[in-house]
Amino acid sequence: MTFGTLIPSTLIRIAREYSKKLWVRVLFMGMLAVVSLGFSMLIERFIPDDLASLLTGSAADRLLSIIANAMLAVTTFSLSVMVTVYRSTSTQWTPRIHRLIVQDPTTQNTLAVFIGAYVYALIAIILRELEIFNDKRAFVLFIMTVLVLVLIVFSLIRWVLHLQTFGSLIDTSRQVEEQTRQTFKERLANPCLGANALVDDIPDSAEVVLARETGYIQHIYPESLNAVAKKHRADIYMLRNVGGFISINEPLVKIVRFGDPVDDEHDEKTLRKGIESSIVLGDVRTFDQDPRFGLIVMGEVASKAMSPGVNDPGTAIDVIGRIGRILNDYEDEVDRDRDEVLDHIYVTPLDPHDLIEDAFGALARDGRSVLEVQQWLQKTLAGLMHHPDKGLCKAASTAAQKHLRRALSVIEFEPDREQLLASASPDVRKAVTDTLA
Numbered sequence: 001m002t003f004g005t006l007i008p009s010t011l012i013r014i015a016r017e018y019s020k021k022l023w024v025r026v027l028f029m030g031m032l033a034v035v036s037l038g039f040s041m042l043i044e045r046f047i048p049d050d051l052a053s054l055l056t057g058s059a060a061d062r063l064l065s066i067i068a069n070a071m072l073a074v075t076t077f078s079l080s081v082m083v084t085v086y087r088s089t090s091t092q093w094t095p096r097i098h099r100l101i102v103q104d105p106t107t108q109n110t111l112a113v114f115i116g117a118y119v120y121a122l123i124a125i126i127l128r129e130l131e132i133f134n135d136k137r138a139f140v141l142f143i144m145t146v147l148v149l150v151l152i153v154f155s156l157i158r159w160v161l162h163l164q165t166f167g168s169l170i171d172t173s174r175q176v177e178e179q180t181r182q183t184f185k186e187r188l189a190n191p192c193l194g195a196n197a198l199v200d201d202i203p204d205s206a207e208v209v210l211a212r213e214t215g216y217i218q219h220i221y222p223e224s225l226n227a228v229a230k231k232h233r234a235d236i237y238m239l240r241n242v243g244g245f246i247s248i249n250e251p252l253v254k255i256v257r258f259g260d261p262v263d264d265e266h267d268e269k270t271l272r273k274g275i276e277s278s279i280v281l282g283d284v285r286t287f288d289q290d291p292r293f294g295l296i297v298m299g300e301v302a303s304k305a306m307s308p309g310v311n312d313p314g315t316a317i318d319v320i321g322r323i324g325r326i327l328n329d330y331e332d333e334v335d336r337d338r339d340e341v342l343d344h345i346y347v348t349p350l351d352p353h354d355l356i357e358d359a360f361g362a363l364a365r366d367g368r369s370v371l372e373v374q375q376w377l378q379k380t381l382a383g384l385m386h387h388p389d390k391g392l393c394k395a396a397s398t399a400a401q402k403h404l405r406r407a408l409s410v411i412e413f414e415p416d417r418e419q420l421l422a423s424a425s426p427d428v429r430k431a432v433t434d435t436l437a
Helices: 008-019 022-044 057-092 095-102 105-129 139-163 169-189 222-231 265-278 291-305 313-327 352-366 371-384 390-410 414-423 426-436
Strands: 195-197 207-210 215-220 234-238 251-257 279-282 342-347
Touching (some): 008 222, 169 313, 222 234, 222 265, 291 313, 291 352, 371 426
16 A cells, blocks of 8 residues: 555545445454454453343353344345345346445345344354353343344344335435435535646646556545645646546556656656556446446436336436436536645546436437427426536537437427427527427
8 A cells, every 4th residue: 555545534435435345344243243242251250140140041042043043044035135136126227236236235234234143143152162151150141142133123124124125116216316416415525526627738748647457447536646646746637537438558647747857766656656556447337436427327227218128218207307306416616615625636527518418318319209208308408407507507408409309300290299399498499490490
């Protein structure tokens, strides 16, 4: 790990990423089971003899046996449910949703509790066989086991309630919307990832750092990157945003030195290593730091719903409404007032035209002949044309005209054409009819 990645803010970001992995939560619950048994052994010594003798070890043995037998079966059942839901959502909607479903916190927490309880029961049974918890002093073990049972029952109830909607279209769409909205919220809270907005030309004297692998930019640790740049007295210009695809030996960033020239080979290697460790590449896009990817996934759900095999325009209409709610929160990153800026990093701001295209491009093309979908799309874009941000208004107007022209080119029934034109904004309708005239 390089100098830059040791700063607290970067470590927190890395910890958040790992907290979304199932094995991390399972490992944590397993460790918690071991710690709880160790704590029980410690507390047992301070329990008075008359209180400790109220419960014998056989009472705890029965509970431990129930937990050990039940948790193995329940965990196996829960895993089979998870796999079934993962496969069905990937097949019915889009494979990109699979990665979001895998990170479902309720499912991960439930499995972690079940496996942790199983580990607790096994270790407790072993300790009983070794007579570390003897028959005369098993009071704390019994109380701790009862608390574990309470946690199991709570998790079971929560899991059953969660299964009522888990993997359904509404629940899946809501999860994608919430994740995308949260990513937008984080991005707008820290415009350009907290860095300077890259809106001007990069100086001609900039040095190029090439990518050493091919993949998508999954994460950028801006605080780490700024610390590396500051240490080496340079400004770093990101040539790709989060979610961008880059091939090996393509320019990744550009560097502009603002200090004395550095000829030290070790310093140069340290700088490049710090940059590479602060920009994580992978084979797939992720939802973290990438609001555009969430919009793309929602558009794919709507497109899949309009395929001949599904034929569900209502889902497409629902998704269009959700996308409209997300885009209503958009704010221009360039002119935002900020308390603190990472002054050595430059990142390209989000382009409203890209956001509109990511969200509506695919579904508008695949649903070009579906009147109801096109009407709702025009109404949603008409609403976005009244957004306070002028850039988003212009992008929505441009998209509305394009999608309206495409729909009119395939819808031949005159009453349907009139209905579609009536649903469009007056300015869009006039611009398109003037073109068609």
